[in-house]
Amino acid sequence: MTVPEFDKLLKAIMEDVKVDAALSKFERLKTDNDRINFILSFPRFKHLKISEKRCEKCDKKCEKMKNSAEDTSKNHWEVLKYYNEAIKFAPSHSNYTPFLYASRSGVLYSLQFFSLALKDIARSLNYSLPIKTTINLQVMRGSCYFSMEKWCQAESTFLGVIDIIRSSSLNNVEKVKFTGEILPKLKYVKEKLHNKDKEQPKPNHDKSLRSIADFPSLYNGPNTNIPAASSALKCNWTPEKGRGLFANQDIKIGSVVIVEKPFAWTSSKEAMLDHCLHCCKYTIAPIPCPGCSSVCFCDEECREKAMNQYHIFECPILDHILESKDLSCMGLLVYRIIITANTQAITRSEMATVLHKTEANENNTSVESKLNFISESLSCDETEQSLNSIPVNFSSESYVSVYNQVTNTDRRTASDLLKRTVTACFLLRCLQSVVGDNKDEILVGSRLLTHLQSCACNAYQISEQIVPQGDIKNSKEAEIGGAVYPTVSLCNHSCSPNVVRHSKGRYCIVRAIRIIKKGEEILDNYGPHFLANTQSERQIQLQSQYFFKCHCEACSENWPTSNHLKITKSTYLCGNCSKCIGSSLTVFKKCPHCKKKLNSKGFDLVLQDLNKTYKEALTDLLQGNILQSLEIFLNYAENLERMYVFPNMPLVSCQQAISLCWSLLGNVRNMTN
Ligand SMILES: [Zn+2]
Ligand SMILES: [Zn+2]
Ligand SMILES: [Zn+2]
Ligand SMILES: [Zn+2]
Incomplete structure (x- = not known):
C-alpha cells in the first residue's frame, strides 16, 4: 500500500515546523487568513499540484464481475452483487452496459423488486439492442406490471411486444414461440380488466416500495423564524x-x-459503495458515476442533482480525500460546505437555468465557469451577523447559518490548529486542481479552515438501522455518513x-x-x-x-449509570403536586407536601395494567408492528414521567424502545442475504 499523499504532506510539514521556531511563529498568528498564508508560503505547498486520483473505470474488472455473475450456481443476491460491481466498473462507452442492465433486471424480477427491474429495463432499452433482447425485455416489462397487478400497463406492454414481434425479421417459428409465451398472460390481463370493478384492491407485491416513505410533520407546524423547527x-x-x-x-x-435537510453532507467511504451519494439511502440496484467507481446513486434524478451540485468538483480528486484516514469523511464534508456555498450563490444569481441544462455526462467540461462566484458566496455581508444574537429568518440552506457556527479557535492548541491548517491547504489545492483557478485562495483556504474547526463540534452522523434477516431484536445502528x-x-x-x-x-x-x-x-x-x-x-x-x-x-446530581440504575429503587411522585414521596407507597397515607390522600392500591393497579400492555407491545414490536407498539410506548412513557422521579429504569427502558421504533421508521437496511 502506498502512503496517501495527504499523510506524506502532513508528516513533512510537521518536520518542517520543528526548525527555525516555525511552530511558535505559527502559534502567534491571530486569524485563519494568517494561518493559511503562513502554511501556503512553505515551498511544499507553494508549488503543490494535485494530480487526479479517482477509482477508475476498468474493462477487465467489469468483465470479471460479469463472468462471476453468469456463473449460475450462485444465489440471486450474490448474482446481483456481481452485476452491481460490473455496472460500477464499466467504462462509459462499454458495450456491456446495456446487457448488464438487462441481466440485472432479470435478477431483480426474480427477487420481486419489480419497480427496480422496470428501471433497469428502461436503461437497457435506451441502447440499440438485438431484436430478441428487446423482445425479452419488453416481455419482462409486461410481466413486472403483471406481478404488480397494474393491468392497464401490462396490457399495453404485451400488445406492444406482439406488434414488435409481428413487424420483426424473425422467422415464423420464432414469432409463434414468442407470441405463444405472451398470449396466456395477455388473456389473463384482459379478464382482470374486464372484472376490475368487482374486485377488492390487493396488497402491493413490489418489494422495492416496502418502506414507510412519509416524513413526520412538525409539531404545531413550522416556526416562522426557523422553518426547520416546530412553532412550539x-x-x-x-x-x-x-x-x-x-x-x-x-x-x-x-x-x-x-x-x-442538511446544508452539506457526505456518506462515509464504506457507505458510498451501496448508498446513494445524494439521498443516502441504501440501494439494492445502484447506477454509477460516469467519472469514477467510488460512488453510486439510487436513480438518474439523484445522480443529476449530485453531479451538478457538488460531485463534479470532487470526482477527479476523490481518492486523495478518501484514502487518508485523517481526512476522509470530515475532510469531504468541509470541502462540500464550500462547494455548496458556491453552488447556492450561483443559484441565487439566477444561474439555476444554466445548471439545469448541464448533463451529468458532461461533468468535466463546465466546472471552471461554475466556480466564478466563490468569492462572493463566501464573503457576502450577511456573514457579519453575530453569533451572539438571536437569529432572524434562520435558514438551513443559507451559508451564513453554517459560517456562524462556533469554532473554539482560542481554545485549540497550536498543533491542533496546525494540523487543521495543513488539511485546509490540501483541500484548497484539491479544489484548485479541479477548477484550474487559484483566485481568492486565502479566502477559500481560511473558510475551509474555519469549517474544519466548527465541524469538529457541529457535524452530526447520519445513521442507519441494520436489521439482520428481519430480526429486530438484534438490529443495530450503523454510521453511514456525516452532515451539517x-x-x-x-x-x-x-x-x-x-x-x-x-x-x-x-x-x-x-x-x-x-x-x-x-x-x-x-x-x-x-x-x-x-x-x-x-x-x-x-x-x-x-x-x-x-x-x-x-x-x-x-x-x-451525579446520576447513576445504567448498571447502577438497574439496582436502584424508583422514587414515586405525588399524582397531585408532582413532588417526590419516596420509594415506598405504603409509608404515607397523605402526600407530605400537598396533604392530598394517596391511593396506593389504585396506583399499583394502574401501574400493573400499564406494565402488562407495555410488555405485550414489546413482543409486538419484535414482530414488526412498529406504529402500533410506538403508540403504546409513548403513552406508557407519559404515565411513567408523572409517576416516578427521573431517572428510573422503567422509563429509561421505554425510551430505548421508543428510540428503536423511530430508528425503524428512518433509514433501515434489511440484511436479506
Ligand atoms: Zn438517491
Ligand atoms: Zn465520480
Ligand atoms: Zn452533563
Ligand atoms: Zn402532593
Missing part, C-alpha cells in the same frame, strides 16, 4: 450557553420538534437529553423523548450520555471535544 420552539440567547432552543409551550413525548444541520446545531447539550435525533435519508428528525414543559430548554446529546458514561468520563470528553464544562441535571 423559540431561540433564546443566554450569557452562559449562547444560543439555545426553548419550548414556548408544553411538548408531549413523541412530538417532532425539528425536521432538517444548522438548526439542530442550535440545541445545547445535556447528558440526559429531552430529545433524540434520527436520520431519514439525509434528513435529521428530532423528537421529544421526555415531557418538555413551557420555558424548558431543548437539550440534545452530543455523545457522552449519563447511562453509558460516568460523570467524570463525560466531563473529560466534553471538555476535549467541545470545550465546555457540563452543568446538566445528570452531572450536577
